[in-house]
Amino acid sequence: MTDLLTRYESRDTLRFLTCGSVDDGKSTLIGRMLHDAGAVFDDQLDAARRATKKRGSFDGELDFSLLVDGLEAEREQGITIDVAWRYFSTPRRNFIIADTPGHLQYTRNMATGASHCNLAVILVDARLGVLPQTRRHAFIASLLGIRHLVVAVNKMDAVEWSQGRFDTIRADVSDFAARLQYSALEFVPLSAILGDNVVRRSERMPWYEGRPLLDLLENVHVASDENLIDFRLPVQIVLRSGASPRAYAGTIASGMVRAGDAVVALPSFRETRIASIHGPNGAIDEAHAPMAVAVTLTDEVDVSRGDLLAPPNNVPELVREIEAMVVWMSERPAARGGDYLLKQGTALVPATLAEVRYRTNVETLRREDAAALALNEIGRVRISASRTLAVDPYTRNRATGAFILIDRVTNETAGAGMIIARETAAHASAHRVSADAGSNVTASKGLVSREQKAALARQAPFVVWLTGLPRSGKSSIAYALEKALFDRGLLTEVLDGENLRLGISADLGFSLADRREAVRRAAEAAKLVCGIGAVPIVALVSPSKADRAAARSTLGDLPFVEIFCDAPLEVCEARDTKGLFTRARAGELQNVTGIDTPYERPENAELVLATDRESVEANVERVVEMLLGRGLVR
Amino acid sequence: MRRLTLSHLDELEAESIHIIREVAAELTSPVMLYSIGKDSGAMLHLARKAFAPALVPFPLLHVDTTWKFRAMIEFRDRMAAEAGVELLVWTNQDGVRDGATPFSLGTQRYTHVMKTVALRQALDHYGFDAAFGGARRDEEKSRAKERVFSFRDRDHQWDPKNQRPELWNLYNGRTRKGESIRVFPLSNWTELDVWLYVHRESIPIVPLYLAAPRPVVRRDGALIMVDDERMPLETGETPETLRVRFRTLGCYPLTGAIKSDADTVPKIIEEMLASRQSERQGRIIDFDEAGSMEEKKREGYF
Numbered sequence: 001m002t003d004l005l006t007r008y009e010s011r012d013t014l015r016f017l018t019c020g021s022v023d024d025g026k027s028t029l030i031g032r033m034l035h036d037a038g039a040v041f042d043d044q045l046d047a048a049r050r051a052t053k054k055r056g057s058f059d060g061e062l063d064f065s066l067l068v069d070g071l072e073a074e075r076e077q078g079i080t081i082d083v084a085w086r087y088f089s090t091p092r093r094n095f096i097i098a099d100t101p102g103h104l105q106y107t108r109n110m111a112t113g114a115s116h117c118n119l120a121v122i123l124v125d126a127r128l129g130v131l132p133q134t135r136r137h138a139f140i141a142s143l144l145g146i147r148h149l150v151v152a153v154n155k156m157d158a159v160e161w162s163q164g165r166f167d168t169i170r171a172d173v174s175d176f177a178a179r180l181q182y183s184a185l186e187f188v189p190l191s192a193i194l195g196d197n198v199v200r201r202s203e204r205m206p207w208y209e210g211r212p213l214l215d216l217l218e219n220v221h222v223a224s225d226e227n228l229i230d231f232r233l234p235v236q237i238v239l240r241s242g243a244s245p246r247a248y249a250g251t252i253a254s255g256m257v258r259a260g261d262a263v264v265a266l267p268s269f270r271e272t273r274i275a276s277i278h279g280p281n282g283a284i285d286e287a288h289a290p291m292a293v294a295v296t297l298t299d300e301v302d303v304s305r306g307d308l309l310a311p312p313n314n315v316p317e318l319v320r321e322i323e324a325m326v327v328w329m330s331e332r333p334a335a336r337g338g339d340y341l342l343k344q345g346t347a348l349v350p351a352t353l354a355e356v357r358y359r360t361n362v363e364t365l366r367r368e369d370a371a372a373l374a375l376n377e378i379g380r381v382r383i384s385a386s387r388t389l390a391v392d393p394y395t396r397n398r399a400t401g402a403f404i405l406i407d408r409v410t411n412e413t414a415g416a417g418m419i420i421a422r423e424t425a426a427h428a429s430a431h432r433v434s435a436d437a438g439s440n441v442t443a444s445k446g447l448v449s450r451e452q453k454a455a456l457a458r459q460a461p462f463v464v465w466l467t468g469l470p471r472s473g474k475s476s477i478a479y480a481l482e483k484a485l486f487d488r489g490l491l492t493e494v495l496d497g498e499n500l501r502l503g504i505s506a507d508l509g510f511s512l513a514d515r516r517e518a519v520r521r522a523a524e525a526a527k528l529v530c531g532i533g534a535v536p537i538v539a540l541v542s543p544s545k546a547d548r549a550a551a552r553s554t555l556g557d558l559p560f561v562e563i564f565c566d567a568p569l570e571v572c573e574a575r576d577t578k579g580l581f582t583r584a585r586a587g588e589l590q591n592v593t594g595i596d597t598p599y600e601r602p603e604n605a606e607l608v609l610a611t612d613r614e615s616v617e618a619n620v621e622r623v624v625e626m627l628l629g630r631g632l633v634r
Numbered sequence: 635m636r637r638l639t640l641s642h643l644d645e646l647e648a649e650s651i652h653i654i655r656e657v658a659a660e661l662t663s664p665v666m667l668y669s670i671g672k673d674s675g676a677m678l679h680l681a682r683k684a685f686a687p688a689l690v691p692f693p694l695l696h697v698d699t700t701w702k703f704r705a706m707i708e709f710r711d712r713m714a715a716e717a718g719v720e721l722l723v724w725t726n727q728d729g730v731r732d733g734a735t736p737f738s739l740g741t742q743r744y745t746h747v748m749k750t751v752a753l754r755q756a757l758d759h760y761g762f763d764a765a766f767g768g769a770r771r772d773e774e775k776s777r778a779k780e781r782v783f784s785f786r787d788r789d790h791q792w793d794p795k796n797q798r799p800e801l802w803n804l805y806n807g808r809t810r811k812g813e814s815i816r817v818f819p820l821s822n823w824t825e826l827d828v829w830l831y832v833h834r835e836s837i838p839i840v841p842l843y844l845a846a847p848r849p850v851v852r853r854d855g856a857l858i859m860v861d862d863e864r865m866p867l868e869t870g871e872t873p874e875t876l877r878v879r880f881r882t883l884g885c886y887p888l889t890g891a892i893k894s895d896a897d898t899v900p901k902i903i904e905e906m907l908a909s910r911q912s913e914r915q916g917r918i919i920d921f922d923e924a925g926s927m928e929e930k931k932r933e934g935y936f
């Protein structure tokens with residue numbers, strides 16, 4: 001008996017998620033696994049046998065799916081089921097399955113289930129192959145921080161145990177999973193109905209050299225997912241007992257701590273030391289995540305629920321503005337200005353949704369402009385909290401990087417959030433003007449005027465701004481134009497969008513906000529070039545009319561010629577040697593102008609070049625003609 | 635290298651303690667429903683750990699149908715005293731006055747009056763906004779979907795359409811006046827987990843769990859113990875003395891015993907591991923009709 005306890009105690013626990021579309025065979029698979037692992041009682045088995053007979057639709061004595069309660073009935077009754085939990089154990093491991101229904105509420109349910117799990121099993125029907133749902137499931141699990149993905153290719157019996165079919169599915173999934181955050185990706189060909197490769201190795205698929213599903217689940221190593229480095233203890237409750245010192249109770253979110261360790265209380269930043277640690281069985285010298293402990297401190301510091309203890313040399317970020325991905329779970333959409341209570345760790349603070357940055361299309365993984373997020377949508381938001389919070393990026397620490405938003409009117413849990421690292425966040429918010437930007441700064445005037453410099457350079461600066469789709473010919477024209485102007489004795493500088501992104505705008509992405517910032521920087525750079533009397537030739541997609549107008553106004557009274565390189569998308573795509581469009585079409589790249597972000601054609605360009613029909617030389621000639629005509633070039 | 639992972643039981647223990655502390659910190663007036671069974675015993679044990687060295691900061695509530703096994707009542711009073719926790723006992727006096735017994739009303743109606751209604755009365759009387767229950771998700775298929783925090787409206791109704799998603803360990807305990815939550819800290823425990831924990835921690839249990847010679851009658855395929863003289867015997871029924879024990883404890887006329895020689899916790903565990911029957915076999919309440927748990931839950935039964 002003590003033996004049994006010791007054996008049981010030496011097992012660890014794997015919490016895993018199962019997801020699949022309706023009819024992929026998820027219930028059958030779970031039922032089969034529980035059955036073959038010996039986790040089903042006789043009375044349950046009898047009940048399932050009787051039910052199988054009663055239904056009569058199943059040819060076989062036992063429909064394994066009836067061993068687990070289907071989730072469909074509840075849906076029909078309108079009951080909101082997030083997750084059905086199943087428990088079983090083998091001599092090696094204890095398992096907790098978070099089974100999520102595959103219907104409409106999938107996003108909310110999957111996110112909920114995934115937040116508790118370290119591994120996801122995604123079912124794919126061998127006959128149907130990879131469906132949009134498969135991508136969706138893989139994306140959501142990855143977003144929620146799951147790093148181990150097992151793809152169960154089910155119904156192999158229905159495809160004659162075909163290795164080719166399995167390989168195709170494996171290649172398809174691997175392809176898009178590569179863009180997600182998985183550290184381990186495994187594939188098992190199986191038949192839930194017949195039991196092949198579920199618990200027992202299949203003899204009908206000798207070509208498969210891997211383990212059966214259960215074997216794999218028993219052996220996968222997930223402990224490395226835990227954050228053992230950053231000690232974080234969110235204070236849950238303060239315990240007072242007679243004369244003994246106050247104890248701060250909480251569940252260690254990550255890392256470990258020893259008695260005597262220096263800690264800071266956040267957000268107050270008061271420094272102190274751990275005097276003692278009480279575990280569930282009394283005083284201990286050290287403790288680690290996810291233990292529930294109570295600690296006493298050497299100093300009388302003011303610490304209360306919602307505060308966090310961390311090592312002084314490794315503190316989380318202290319923020320009031322949070323950048324995060326959120327999964328929306330409420331019928332009341334998430335929109336700017338929404339009032340919520342934000343719960344993160346043990347802190348519960350009023351917060352406002354400051355901005356919806358974009359929505360992620362869970363099937364294509366593309367970003368879409370959105371003013372609001374509806375139920376079951378996922379997107380990027382900025383949130384202002386009314387108090388300072390101690391947070392870590394979710395990818396580093398699931399416990400301190402996660403939060404929920406509670407609707408202040410209905411009290412429902414409206415959203416689940418995952419905090420994005422500050423540096424990453426800074427990129428997207430670069431266009432944001434800091435609160436103190438520009439204060440106490442006034443423009444200084446030099447002693448040499450622009451006209452004087454122009455006279456010295458024997459040329460008067462102006463700006464050429466080439467806009468158009470990617471691969472529409474902007475760069476080619478820019479460089480050819482530079483050569484033509486050089487030949488006429490003019491000093492120029494090409495500001496090529498792609499080059500700028502390697503330097504001055506290396507921190508920017510392709511969201512609308514980042515693009516706006518890229519345009520702003522190009523315009524400012526053009527101004528500096530003009531300042532030394534040279535002619536900037538800007539070649540930038542600059543798809544937004546408003547952004548181009550802003551650039552024009554940045555350049556003030558300098559002559560500004562906007563040239564539209566007009567080539568149809570098909571032509572640009574055909575010319576694409578760098579695979580930009582191909583990858584965008586495959587869903588691998590987001591925010592590619594012309595594919596998933598719009599290009600706004602200029603209406604008042606100084607010149608429109610048909611870059612699909614005319615040669616570069618001919619087009620450059622037209623530009624030079626125009627510049628001559630305007631007296632900008634002599 | 636040192637192991638920085640927790641054993642399965644330690645992990646469950648930590649999770650339950652977290653839940654219990656969370657409720658104590660966020661809710662105004664919690665109570666722990668104490669049904670005297672092994673699950674309640676484990677739950678009380680966890681509550682004591684959660685607040686040590688301080689005392690459990692909320693009372694225990696036992697809804698007494700007056701048909702509990704006598705051994706349970708003695709045990710209850712002793713455990714509460716030992717833990718230094720206030721014990722509240724509530725009986726639906728209307729039911730007693732109307733003569734509600736399992737025999738006069740039938741199990742369903744009786745359970746409704748003496749358990750469900752009684753519980754509502756008690757919660758209203760004391761104004762509790764949170765009540766801990768020892769239910770586990772592995773007990774029964776329909777429980778598999780139950781949340782840790784289960785919401786009840788002003789009428790204690792479980793509104794199936796209005797339950798909150800639960801992510802990470804971030805529980806949403808917001809309630810408005812009159813609303814309440816039922817909290818299940820043992821949600822993720824299995825029957826085996828509870829027994830192993832009872833064993834590991836030497837948690838006291840009611841002796842009825844252990845095999846002993848007891849007077850029983852056979853009724854509807856179940857062995858029912860004749861715990862006191864109130865039990866009406868049907869014609870042809872004569873109590874016989876068998877070596878039996880109980881897998882779950884409730885009202886004695888509604889709880890089936892199993893023949894067993896397991897008279898220690900380790901033996902119970904061994905027997906359970908060898909058993910091919912689920913725990914609810916002995917609970918007559920489930921046999922009433924399919925989906926009956928779902929119904930009862932809506933009405934406010936645990």
Ligand SMILES: Nc1nc2c(ncn2[C@@H]2O[C@H](COP(=O)(O)OP(=O)(O)O)[C@@H](O)[C@H]2O)c(=O)[nH]1
Pocket residue numbers: 020021022023024025026027028029065154155156157158190191192193194
């Ligand atoms: N041929 C074949 N059919 C299967 C297999 N697994 C499940 N099915 C069938 O697929 C259908 C859906 O199964 P079910 O488990 O209810 O799917 P769920 O909706 O994903 O839970 C049922 O008709 C099953 O009998 C399998 O391995 N092979």
